[in-house]
Amino acid sequence: MKSYEQTFERVVGHARETALWVTTESALGWDERTKMPTAAAPYRTEQITFLAGVIHHRRTDAELGRWLAELSESPLAADPTSDSGATIRHLKRDYDKRVKLPQSLVEELARTASVAQHVWQDARARDDFSSFREVLGKMFVLKRAQADALGYTGSPYDALLDDYEPDESTANVARVLAELRDALVPLVAAIADSRRSPDEMILARHFPEAAQQRFGSMVAAKIGFDFGRGRLDVTAHPFCTSLGPHDCRITTRFDEQFFPTALFGILHEAGHGIYDQGLRTEWHGLPPGEAISLGIHESQSRLWENLVARSRPFWQHFFPMAQQAFPALADVELDDFFFAINHVRPSLIRVEADEATYNLHILIRFELEQALLAGDLKVADLPAAWNEKYHEYLGITPPDDADGVLQDIHWAAGLVGYFPTYSLGNLYASQFFAAADAELGGLGKQFAAGQFAELRHWLGEKIHSQGQRFTAAQLIERVSGKPLSHRPLIEHLRGKLAPLYQL
Ligand code: ZN
Numbered sequence: 001m002k003s004y005e006q007t008f009e010r011v012v013g014h015a016r017e018t019a020l021w022v023t024t025e026s027a028l029g030w031d032e033r034t035k036m037p038t039a040a041a042p043y044r045t046e047q048i049t050f051l052a053g054v055i056h057h058r059r060t061d062a063e064l065g066r067w068l069a070e071l072s073e074s075p076l077a078a079d080p081t082s083d084s085g086a087t088i089r090h091l092k093r094d095y096d097k098r099v100k101l102p103q104s105l106v107e108e109l110a111r112t113a114s115v116a117q118h119v120w121q122d123a124r125a126r127d128d129f130s131s132f133r134e135v136l137g138k139m140f141v142l143k144r145a146q147a148d149a150l151g152y153t154g155s156p157y158d159a160l161l162d163d164y165e166p167d168e169s170t171a172n173v174a175r176v177l178a179e180l181r182d183a184l185v186p187l188v189a190a191i192a193d194s195r196r197s198p199d200e201m202i203l204a205r206h207f208p209e210a211a212q213q214r215f216g217s218m219v220a221a222k223i224g225f226d227f228g229r230g231r232l233d234v235t236a237h238p239f240c241t242s243l244g245p246h247d248c249r250i251t252t253r254f255d256e257q258f259f260p261t262a263l264f265g266i267l268h269e270a271g272h273g274i275y276d277q278g279l280r281t282e283w284h285g286l287p288p289g290e291a292i293s294l295g296i297h298e299s300q301s302r303l304w305e306n307l308v309a310r311s312r313p314f315w316q317h318f319f320p321m322a323q324q325a326f327p328a329l330a331d332v333e334l335d336d337f338f339f340a341i342n343h344v345r346p347s348l349i350r351v352e353a354d355e356a357t358y359n360l361h362i363l364i365r366f367e368l369e370q371a372l373l374a375g376d377l378k379v380a381d382l383p384a385a386w387n388e389k390y391h392e393y394l395g396i397t398p399p400d401d402a403d404g405v406l407q408d409i410h411w412a413a414g415l416v417g418y419f420p421t422y423s424l425g426n427l428y429a430s431q432f433f434a435a436a437d438a439e440l441g442g443l444g445k446q447f448a449a450g451q452f453a454e455l456r457h458w459l460g461e462k463i464h465s466q467g468q469r470f471t472a473a474q475l476i477e478r479v480s481g482k483p484l485s486h487r488p489l490i491e492h493l494r495g496k497l498a499p500l501y502q503l
Helices: 002-034 038-059 062-072 083-100 103-125 130-150 156-164 170-193 200-204 209-223 259-278 294-308 312-325 334-341 358-374 379-394 420-440 443-448 453-462 472-480 487-501
Strands: 230-234 240-242 248-252
Touching: 002 038, 002 062, 002 083, 002 240, 002 248, 038 083, 062 083, 083 130, 103 130, 130 156, 130 358, 130 379, 156 170, 156 358, 170 358, 170 379, 170 420, 170 487, 200 259, 200 334, 209 230, 209 259, 209 312, 230 259, 240 259, 248 259, 259 294, 259 453, 294 420, 294 453, 294 472, 312 334, 312 443, 358 379, 358 420, 420 443, 420 453, 420 472, 420 487, 443 453
Parallel strands: 230 248
Antiparallel strands: 240 248
């Protein structure tokens, strides 16, 4: 028993040291995307490549593998939901996956992703899919090789999905997303047929950046993002990253001619940040102190952004303050503002999509990338397949590939299996929120009074502080009492949108 404990301490020490390297890499990455002068780019690439090599070397350290093999048979691993059990299970799984991938494949994937992103950028700027075809085809061949090397029981997609949504299966995601699609398509069509629509121009008046920065920070602090352990900066593509147990960085971009961009962006990233800030700091860098999956992470951002900050009670509290901060809103009624920030309209671009149609954009990508990986769809036929699905699900057809199949960087970057985590985030968010609302007895009243602490503490206790002790599927059942379902999201959307559009 004693020797198991010593081995466990060695593993913990090893992982904590790896976390020092990882957070150092994150600090350089954050700087690269926010403050770094452009001329510094080549040396920064060298620094980050060097650190990535060190980290990979540590995570595939044969000695670590032996320790984990020994521990996985020990009493410390008996309960997979204990701190030691979760640590051993996750580190062993990570180790086993990494050593299965041949070094040559890892390098080829990194090289191809680097080339493909440049080619993609150029192809998109020139609206020329044909110039992107070859490297995209190569990427999918490599991703298939990656899946084959990792192994899978169901479809090759399972092996890739596992990197982003561990323990989840393609079949289960496909089932839930198909149910979501069958309920969403008629809802979105009914909204499109409705004669009601908000005055969106009230959101396109002048909103000075400095006032947006103050207001956004104030609201983020009010919902519970701790600026003593984090900060907000400006970037073209907003993100959230943690550089240590008490250092969470979020970013946003400002559009003086469109109010929702920065505010909902800030609250989205603050939601990610509140999750990171709610992790147990004593387990920093170890599975009990880390987020479960991208989908669960996204659920926390979507919950604050959509379930909380796009609700009417939230604005009952904040709208008078917004009117003070922005003279452009002085003559606007709360109801008109509320309708405008919840407008649903099928559109071409995923990142600009509203809460309801967003998931249809994801479904299209999820279905197409599975077909590409399985070899059922040729890369040459991808633009036509893309446009067909947009017509089928959203009733619109992209006028060109730049605003169609070329709009996302993900496939060029090798992120195959990543897209469904966005919709899983929306589904988890609604299911968590419905459970919180039932348990805490009507959150709307609290929001209207500017109170968010009770919800935040509930999320902290049920989700954030659990780290990786449970799988996402286990967590959703523990928290809501039911397996993952499309229903809470559909009920949330219908509940909000039916009165607005008089459906
Ligand atoms: Zn996010």
